[in-house]
Amino acid sequence: MGDTTLGDTKPRIAIVGGGVVSMILTFGLIQRKIPVRVYEQASGFREIGAGFAFSACARHCMDLLNPSVTEALKRCGAVPISDENEKDNYLRWIDGYNQHRLDDLSYQKPLAQIGGGGFRGCRRDQFLQELAKDLPPGVIEFSKRMDTLEHREDGSILLTFADGTTAEADAVIGCDGIKSNVRKSILGIENKASYAQYTHKVAYRGLVPMSAAIEVLGPWLANNFHHHIGPGSHVTHYPVANHQALNVVIFLSDPGPWSGDSSMVSEGSRDEVEAALHDWHPKVRNLVSLMPTKLSKWGLFDLGDYPVPTYYDRSVCLAGDAAHATSPHHGAGACLGLRNSVEVAFDTFDKMRRRRTQWLVNSSRRVCDLYHQREWADPERWTKADTCFEEIRDRSYKIWNFDVEGMVQQTLEKYEERLRGQPEIAEGFSEEDGYTL
Incomplete structure (x- = not known):
């Protein structure tokens, strides 16, 4: 991992993919002095000049990860909608x-x-450009398309790229989008959940x-x-x-x-x-x-038809579109400490976040169906069509009014309990124990 290594006690993190979610996560790791290297298959930042908007909840998550992210959002011309x-x-x-x-x-x-x-709206390309200005040298490598991922006997992971080069890491986070190769490496190429x-x-x-x-x-x-x-x-x-x-x-x-x-x-x-x-x-x-x-x-x-059954395998984890093909950002808590805690961290993340993010995938489909319902074309059925907004309101508030601090605190508690090896946690932590939707 070269010049980003900051100490022997912290795991070397490789992030596959260089989009918005990847960059925000990178800043979160940098803030916690965790060595990180990003591998992006394109020759440069590839986001087009379209726009997107961040809710107050999403911006609060950014601030918790690293205040530099919210500063970049301000500089890129983000404005109230x-x-x-x-x-x-x-x-x-x-x-x-x-x-x-x-x-x-x-x-x-x-x-x-x-x-x-x-809500604040901005251009994707301008946001990425501002984020890139604050990245330490050597953190991101372009023209690196990951082909294979191998778990080695010493616990490290070997990444092989299309250009024939390789890289080692203690943990890998797949932020490589909706067609994620990291997801395929976790689930297998025959698994329908590997494909959107x-x-x-x-x-x-x-x-x-x-x-x-x-x-x-x-x-x-x-x-x-x-x-x-x-x-x-x-x-x-x-x-x-x-x-x-x-x-x-x-x-x-x-x-x-x-x-x-x-x-x-x-x-x-x-x-x-x-x-x-x-x-x-x-x-x-x-x-x-x-x-x-x-x-x-x-x-x-x-990924709504065949949801991803797990967001991690040992010390490899999925995030963003690679995991659930919708969410632009979430505050999942930083990876802490030694290499042998990485799997526990990824497992805790999976239990705390998978159900909620997959609910978002299906909720997004439902809302679009309500927008497009045929009743809007029939004056005699406008009253029925109009009833959809109560459902849209409820779904929207479930996203916007989420208790971020509560989720982070409960995640850290679950993680620390599992590290201490409490049997009832280490062996019995099921999805039902995850934080509320």
Whole structure:
């Protein structure tokens, strides 16, 4: 692990994959002076210039891991998803399809709003660039695609890369995404849980200059988070880059099999989106017209059909999309101490986090189905469709209002009890003992 080794009493950690989750985890390990090396298969940071938003709970987890992460988030232009006059960062759902006023064709019926409690939106590429500025030299190696992973007799792990080079570590964390090779090494290539499944949803995303977005949406709609929902589709947008750009994502239901290749991305076009939304509200259609003529069509895959049965094997662990294909970040507690405690740490993490993260995978599917329900197209069934927002509210609050400190404390207690070798813990710690969803 070279220049990142900080002492013989701490395990050498190898992280496979160099995305956002990997970088945040790396900063957490650095904060605790645990030697870490990141191996990323791309020649450089590969995140595209699309946006995403972090909840207050997620940002609190970042701060617990390393305050440098939240500082990078501030520097990259992260902004509230509501304008400065809003008392809360509301998530709003409005009719994007056909509930219009005859005397005001610009009107869109408000359907629901939920106080987000502090969401901040940013561009992925800018966030990664700011994180990279604070990384110590030599922590990350690019052009390193992991091919195999071998447990050695001395307890170490040998990583072999596609370029023929190797590396040793005491523990490995797989942050190598939805097509994770680390996951395959844990579960086996014949296990269906090693492979993500198509959810029959596709996404087209991009950034629109805020000035142009304001022209078609108006200043209030453009500067605040909104879901425009309707049958078979929804359009989401929120401000990023210090309110200089609007992040726009169009989601379409797709009943057929995935038509793209194994990369889960295929060539798409604005024409495809315009055809799918041809009878939607004029504001939605006008917003789509601002998108580039050529768009990437992202197949949405997850691990919901065949959930990963374990997030670890001995001193190898999965995190982020490699484990559950949804979550951008979680505060799971740092690996502590000596090599022989690594397996206990990973096992405790698995018991404390696996059920909750897999609930998130399935909940995300459910919410999208509610957005796309066919009842939105039938005026006689709007009342039924509208009842979905109570369920959406409950699911959202379960995520946003999570007791992070309680989870961390209970995780540490379980971990320390197991290290002390208490039989009732070491032999009887089941999933039912994990922290509440």
